Amino acid sequence: MTRVAVFPGSFDPMTNAHLDVARRASGLFDRLVIGVLNNPKKEPMFGIDERVALIGRSVADLGAHVTVDAFDGLTVNFAKRHGAGFIVRGLRAVSDFEAELQMALTNRKLAPEIDTTFLMTALEYGYVSSSLTKEVARFGGDIGPMVPAPVAEALVERLRAGPRV
Numbered sequence: 763m764t765r766v767a768v769f770p771g772s773f774d775p776m777t778n779a780h781l782d783v784a785r786r787a788s789g790l791f792d793r794l795v796i797g798v799l800n801n802p803k804k805e806p807m808f809g810i811d812e813r814v815a816l817i818g819r820s821v822a823d824l825g826a827h828v829t830v831d832a833f834d835g836l837t838v839n840f841a842k843r844h845g846a847g848f849i850v851r852g853l854r855a856v857s858d859f860e861a862e863l864q865m866a867l868t869n870r871k872l873a874p875e876i877d878t879t880f881l882m883t884a885l886e887y888g889y890v891s892s893s894l895t896k897e898v899a900r901f902g903g904d905i906g907p908m909v910p911a912p913v914a915e916a917l918v919e920r921l922r923a924g925p926r927v
C-alpha cells in the first residue's frame with residue numbers, strides 16, 4: 763500500500779520548524795505533498811508562486827517523493843486530489859494543540875477517511891514562527907537559525923526591495 767500525505771500550511775515563509783516536520787514526514791510516507799494555501803483574504807509577504815518555489819528549493823534534498831503544490835479551498839479536497847490518506851501538521855508547543863485539534867476534528871468530520879498525524883518539531887525550533895521571523899528580519903536581526911537559506915536570502919531581498927505593489 764502506498765502511503766500518501768499532504769502537509770498543508772500558509773508557509774509565509776517556510777521556517778526551519780516547517781522544514782523539520784517535512785523532513786520527518788518524508789521518512790514516514792511514500793509520497794508527501796506540501797500544500798501551500800492560496801488565501802485571497804490574507805496579504806502574504808510572499809506570493810503563492812514565490813512560496814511554492816522557496817519551499818521547492820528548501821526541500822530539494824528530501825527526495826523526489828516530496829513535492830510542492832499550491833491549493834485553495836478545503837485541505838481535505840486538496841488531500842483527495844492527491845490521493846492522500848493523511849494530513850501532516852507540526853506541533854511546536856502545547857499552545858499549538860487546541861487550534862490543531864479543532865482543525866483535525868473539523869477535517870475528520872468533512873472526510874472521515876483522512877487522518878491527521880502530528881509530528882513534534884525538534885526542540886531547537888520550538889520557538890520559530892513565520893510571523894516572528896518576518897518581524898526579526900524587518901528589524902535587521904539574524905534570521906539564519908530560523909529559516910532555510912533560500913528563504914533567508916529572499917526575506918532580506920524582499921525587505922531591501924520594499925513591499926510588493
Ligand code: PNS
Binds near residue numbers: 869
Ligand atoms: O500555516 P497555517 O496558517 O497554520 O495553516 C493553516 C491551514 C492552511 C492548514 C488551514 O487554515 C487550512 O487547512 N485551510 C484550508 C481551509 C480548510 O480546509 N478549512 C477547514 C479545516 S481547518
